[in-house]
Amino acid sequence: MSQTKTPIRLRLNGADYDSDTGNLAELLIRQGLKLEQKGIAVAQNGKIVAKTRWSETLIRSGDELEILVAIQGG
């Protein structure tokens, strides 16, 4: 019988989000992002998480994550 993991309740881009992974890189992949992709940045609780640290960064219940992408602008 498989165990059901309790999801991690986050604020992701300003909305409630239940994550079934506690690893930032895995979460990004689940959002359809490629880790080597340029033009993306992540902040965790108001602090930038450098790309080089995505795969080792843990996410916890109550975290506020922002995932931003470079788009057209004036």
Added chain:
Amino acid sequence: MSQSPLSQTSLKPRWVLAGLEFSSRLLMGTAGYPNQSAMLESLAASGCQIVTASLRRISLDAYQGSLVEVIGSHYKFLPNTAGCQTARDAVLTAELAREALDTNWIKLEVIGDRETLYPDAVELLSAAETLVKNGFTVLPYCTDDPILCRRLADLGCAAVMPLGSPIGSGQGINNPQAIERICATSEVPVILDAGIGTASDAALAMELGCSAVLLNSAVAKALSPVLMACAMRDAVAAGYAAARAGRISKKFYAEASSPQLGILGS
């Protein structure tokens, strides 16, 4: 040996911004084009080397990819902090942009409200000070106020970018005397930003002494963006050449250009 006038007037006059040399004095926005190919063709037609970008939350439902994938490495990115209303948000956005686009250049926008999109001078100065201290090359979008521009330059901003008129209004340059004054006294490059409606506005900015022009809507929303991009490219070059050539003084009355001696019937 004296240079010929032609050799003095390079078609692509070079200039330096934050230690980097550019041949185009036109900076282009990337938003609001009818489609992606119109944007890419317009950027190419404009001859620009620097393009602006913004940072936004990704859509969790339908991620569309980043501007980097569309534009590639053909241009230098100048990310902006568009939409930010506090120094705190602008600083965080700048840090995210540095991470996303691998550049410490930032077009610093801190607006006072979403209706006028006018810069909030108090928040702008605060954000500029923090970002300069944190190693950013700060290019602030500001009002056409010579004192504010001086304060921004004193803080260490790499340029000042006064508005010609409200963002996206297409009104042109509403206070040319103020822009001229800023250009005459600024110790950093002055880039006219916002309000350009058509080619003559861009030419005027250069004639007033600006180092460059940054525009977006005037091209993106023109009936033919590519044709307008060509017009802006030529206008910026013409305005710059005219500024260096030195215009004649204005007179109250007519002054005949043809010789006055020997006119039939005189």
